[in-house]
Amino acid sequence: xxxxxxxxxxxxxxxxxxxxIAITLTVLVSQFLFKNSKTFMVDIFHQKKDIAxxxxxxxxxxxxxxxxxxxxxxxxxxxxxTIERLxxxxxxxxxxxxxxxxxxxxxxxxxxxxxxxxxxxxxxxVSNENADLxxx
Amino acid sequence: MFNVVSYxxxxxxxxxxxxxxxxxxxxxGKAYLKYLLHDEGLCLTINRILLGCYxxxxxxxxxxxxxxxxxxxxLEDMITVTAARVGSIILILCVLHYMNIxxxxxxxxxxxxx
Numbered sequence: 001x002x003x004x005x006x007x008x009x010x011x012x013x014x015x016x017x018x019x020x021i022a023i024t025l026t027v028l029v030s031q032f033l034f035k036n037s038k039t040f041m042v043d044i045f046h047q048k049k050d051i052a053x054x055x056x057x058x059x060x061x062x063x064x065x066x067x068x069x070x071x072x073x074x075x076x077x078x079x080x081x082t083i084e085r086l087x088x089x090x091x092x093x094x095x096x097x098x099x100x101x102x103x104x105x106x107x108x109x110x111x112x113x114x115x116x117x118x119x120x121x122x123x124x125x126v127s128n129e130n131a132d133l134x135x136x
Numbered sequence: 137m138f139n140v141v142s143y144x145x146x147x148x149x150x151x152x153x154x155x156x157x158x159x160x161x162x163x164x165g166k167a168y169l170k171y172l173l174h175d176e177g178l179c180l181t182i183n184r185i186l187l188g189c190y191x192x193x194x195x196x197x198x199x200x201x202x203x204x205x206x207x208x209x210x211l212e213d214m215i216t217v218t219a220a221r222v223g224s225i226i227l228i229l230c231v232l233h234y235m236n237i238x239x240x241x242x243x244x245x246x247x248x249x250x
Binding site for chain 2: 011012015019050051053054055057058059061062065066068069070071072073074075076
């Protein structure tokens with residue numbers, strides 16, 4: 001009976017350490033990312049500020065939902081018997097989650113860069129057409 | 137006993153997230169509809185109806201998902217099951233949200249050049 005109580009305590013403390021760390025990590029990363037993505041959004045939407053901000057916060061909501069949902073879905077730990085196991089399991093889970101967050105952030109950044117390039121090309125095309133019309 | 141507590145935690149967290157996301161999308165959606173429709177009153181009405189449909193759909197699904205819930209015996213089980221359920225609700229919301237963003241992507245010509 002004593003052993004079951006002991007294992008139960010370790011699992012519980014693992015959850016209590018994992019949850020705040022995962023959620024704070026997500027919040028910090030997405031605040032950082034979306035504070036810096038405003039310049040991209042303004043470029044993508046051709047200096048239309050209101051729609052750029054709206055898109056930025058839509059992406060922010062999506063990012064939060066995806067990452068917090070994933071963090072909650074992978075919460076399940078196996079039975080943890082000793083304190084060493086606890087440390088190993090926690091570091092494995094948190095490390096995996098931070099690698100996942102980093103990959104997500106890179107993907108988002110690539111998406112923004114691609115969209116910006118596309119928008120700038122389009123703008124150049126339109127201005128070239130206008131210049132041609134003026135010459136004629 | 138644990139089941140009831142987990143129901144209460146699950147319902148409060150997931151309905152809070154659903155309502156908050158809906159309110160934010162409603163707020164941001166006004167800017168898009170203004171570009172797409174060019175009619176202030178109609179756009180506000182459509183936006184409000186969409187918000188109502190969204191609430192009905194998601195809260196209904198959350199309430200339904202209480203029916204398939206296992207027996208919970210300990211505190212750890214309670215945290216695991218509740219967190220996994222809330223996580224799956226959030227992932228469903230996330231899929232819906234990204235579908236929304238893709239729809240906006242298909243409407244992008246109307247949004248940017250007008």
